[in-house]
Every structure is written in C-alpha cells, then in structure tokens.
Amino acid sequence: MVLPRLDEQADGSIAKMSELVQDRLSGSGLNYVALPLGYFDPDRVCAELVDSLCETKMPFFSLKLSALGEPLDEDRARSAARLLKRIAESGGPLDCARFAFSCGDQPGTAYFPDTASVRNGLTLSLRYVRETQDILKSEGGNKEEQVISLLRGVEEEAISASKRSSLEYLGMDCSLSPWMEESAAGLIESILGAEFGELGTYQAIFALNRLISRTSTKLRSLGFNEVMLPVAEDSKLKELALNGRITLSTLISLISVCVAGLDMVVLPLSTSISTLGKILQDVSSIANSKNRPVGIRLVLADGKPGDEIEMGQFGKVAIMEAR
DSSP: OBOOOBOSOOTTHHHHHHHHHHHHHTTSSOOOEEEEEOSOOHHHHHHHHHHHHHHOSSEEEEEEEEOTTSOOOHHHHHHHHHHHHHHHHHHOHHHHTTEEEEESSOOSOSSSSSOOOSSSSEEEEOOOHHHHHHHHHSSSSOHHHHHHHHHHHHHHHHHHHHHTSSOOEEEEEOOBOOBBTBOHHHHHHHHHTSOTTSTTHHHHHHHHHHHHHHHHHTSOBOSOOSBOOOGGGBHHHHHHHHTTOSOHHHHHHHGGGTBOEEEEEEEETTOOHHHHHHHHHHHHHHHHHHTSOEEEEEEEESSOTTOEEEOGGGOEEEOOOOO
16 A cells, blocks of 8 residues: 655654554555655654654655755755664664655655555556566567557456456556566566676666556556666576676666666665765766656665675675675
8 A cells, every 4th residue: 555645744743654554454454555755854754764664564664855856965865874874773674675765756656665645546566577578589579569468458457456446547657677586687688688787788778668668658657667676676686786796886877777766775784874875866866867756775784795684575685885
C-alpha cells in the first residue's frame, strides 16, 4: 500500500502514522506500506524517523531531498547525510533499505520506497527481465511490439481485476527491475556483448531504456518507466561489486542515461558526512539535468570495502568503496 505524501509535520506525526500503520494493517495481508514525507528538515525529523524505523517493520519511508530545477545546497546535503548515518547506526543495513531520498517529488509508482499515492487505485510493477531477454534473443519480429504485447496482457488482467473491486486501475510502472538471477545487468551484457561497465554500457542501457519508454507510451503507465539497477537485488551487480569491477562513480553516472536512481548500494558506515553529502549533491544534479525524479537508497554497514554483509532476503552484499 502507498499512502499520500505528508507535507506538513506536527510533532509526533511520523511516529503516530507509522504506529497506526503497524497496528491497523498487521495481519491484513499487506506486506509493506510506503509513507512518503515532503520537504522536511532532515535534522528535525531525524530522531522521530529513526525511532519509527526501529520500532516498526511494515512501513517504508522516503523524504523529498530536493526539488527539480533547484540545486541541493551543501547544508541540506550534510543534514540528509547525518540522517542516513543515524538510521544505519540505530537500525543497521535493513533499516537503510526501508528508506530513500527523492530528488523531485515522489512519483506515483508501485516501487518502494520512493513513491507517493496520487489517488485511490491499483498500480502495478512487474518482473519481466527474462521475458525481455527471450524476446531480444529471438529471431525476427518487431521487438517493441512483442514487449508491448507481453505487458498489455498483464494490463488487461489488471483492468479486469479492478472492475471486480472498488479500486480504479491507475496504471503500471514499466521499469525493468531485477531480482537476483533475473539480472538487469546480465540483460545489458547480452545486448552489449561484453561485461557490464565496459565501453558501450551506456549505449546498451540507453537502447534498453528507449524500448521501455516507447512501450510505456502504448499502455496506461505511471512512475519511473526506466531501467533499474539496485545493486543488492541483482546477482550480476553483486558479483561485480564484490570483485571491484564497478564503482560508485560509475553507478552515479549511469543515472544520466536513464536509470531511475542510485539504489541499494552498500557503503562503509565510516564514510564521512562530507562524502555522503557530495554523493547526494551529484545525484540531485543529474536529476536536474534529466528533469526527471530519481531516487537514492544508500545502505551503510560496519565494515570495509570488499567485505560482505548479510542482508536477509537480499543475501550477501559487498560493501563498495565510496569513490
């Protein structure tokens, strides 16, 4: 479930909302609930947000870091970095995974945590990396039309389901998102014909993103509609991170050719506030250049670059160097 953005904060409102979600919706069949926050002062909400993450398991949070077209100043970037540090120190890596910054307004999407409800209704995201790879490998036929046909079938089922319920079907986020062996990086490698990160990677991602973008215009779509590269959720990216064959700088720069943001990247807890602030400023600047919202979900973990940490459903994930 995705709730509307909370744009005005009264003292205790974040804690009350998260407690209400946990109490009322536990046992409802819902796994997670997104609680988006507006343009709040990270220092002001820090203690309340950290406590809410520690004391509940169902809510995910996002905070609007910057507006599109406006630079992220150093003071706000450092304030946001301090918030991220406190989340990691208090709740560890898994609490970090339940929190994101948004550069621009949180979009209406089924992808967590960087999302906000626009109105009551049903939205979808889906896993279709393998199906896309099969289509691209097949001989003949219009690849774009084949992907559209694949997703249109899902859309028709969603519309049918909405008619049997009280929920309007709002649309699907056509973003191509991985899950472990269903690897977006692996798909990009098959297009590239070389290892992810080699010359030509940007072009391969751009070509795949154009396919997604064109597909989304033929359907009832919403959200990001871009290639997604969450490191901890993609087995190929995890392997490349462990072996030091991709860098944080590369992942940041790839946002410029249409990746929805910097997602599930694990950095050392010892990373300085100054460095974290610069990372946030770089991503915000790319969002401004693209003139599209992007998300940032960084995980801070106690260890050094090259170490692996255990992250529950995400398995083992390597800590990357903050450079």
